[in-house]
Amino acid sequence: MADTILLEIVTPTGVALREQVTDVTAPSVAGEFGVLPGHLPLLAALRTGLVTYHQNGQEHRLAVHHGFVEVADDTALLLTERFAVKDDVDVVRVRLRLKEVDTELDHWQGDLTDPRRRALIEEEQWLATELELIGDPPPPMVREDTRFLAEHAEAPPVDEMVEASQPDESLTDHKKPGSPFPDPK
Incomplete structure (x- = not known):
């Protein structure tokens, strides 16, 4: 190896x-x-x-x-x-641009799924990462990138969650004779 x-x-x-x-x-x-x-x-x-x-x-x-x-x-x-x-990071330029992007996002009036808003969030994350790279702490609030999240994600039906919470008996050996596991009552 x-x-x-x-x-x-x-x-x-x-x-x-x-x-x-x-x-x-x-x-x-x-x-x-x-x-x-x-x-x-x-x-x-x-x-x-x-x-x-x-x-x-x-x-x-x-x-x-x-x-x-x-x-x-x-x-x-x-x-x-x-x-x-x-060495690529210009802290003054990054801080100024981050302030502009944050202001635009704070006052956003359009659709939350607008591609322009998504681009601003990605730019905000990039600018915050550049600051983190040089050891200058980024602002406490950086918005989440939703690029990889399902747009209409829903929780699974309750019966699926209940079914999945029950142990699969085929995966346990507590019913075998001589098993060290106590018999459930």
């Missing part, structure tokens, strides 16, 4: 990063995940946030926008709309 993995980050303009690293941690829509050499194949949707990796004993951090990640054969390939390292 290899002791490193290849980390590749690709944006619409080309390969932004290509490094042999010992591990990678990245944000997905299901939560943060880590990758080590020998990781099982994985395909996940990226969410805007920080990617951390280690190389030669040093930790490196960078920002990625939403996209996708594929892990296979000791390679982590991140396809993303945007990429930034600490």
Whole structure:
């Protein structure tokens, strides 16, 4: 088994990063995940946030926008709309633009599913991630990106939830003779 993995980050303009690293941690829509050499194949949707990796004993951090990640054969390939390292961030420009975006969102009068509103939320998340990358705390309220959420999600019917809460007798061994489990009464 290899002791490193290849980390590749690709944006619409080309390969932004290509490094042999010992591990990678990245944000997905299901939560943060880590990758080590020998990781099982994985395909996940990226969410805007920080990617951390280690190389030669040093930790490196960078920002990625939403996209996708594929892990296979000791390679982590991140396809993303945007990429930034600490030196790319102009804190004054980011803070000013974040204030403009927040003001526009705070006073939004249109449809909540309007593509312009969604674009503003994505920009707000990107700007907050850039601030987090340089160690400048982002504002306490950053709106949730709804890109990967079902528009008309509904809770499952109650009878399905009740049925699923009952133990499957075929998966338990408490009825077998000599079982260490007490007989339920």
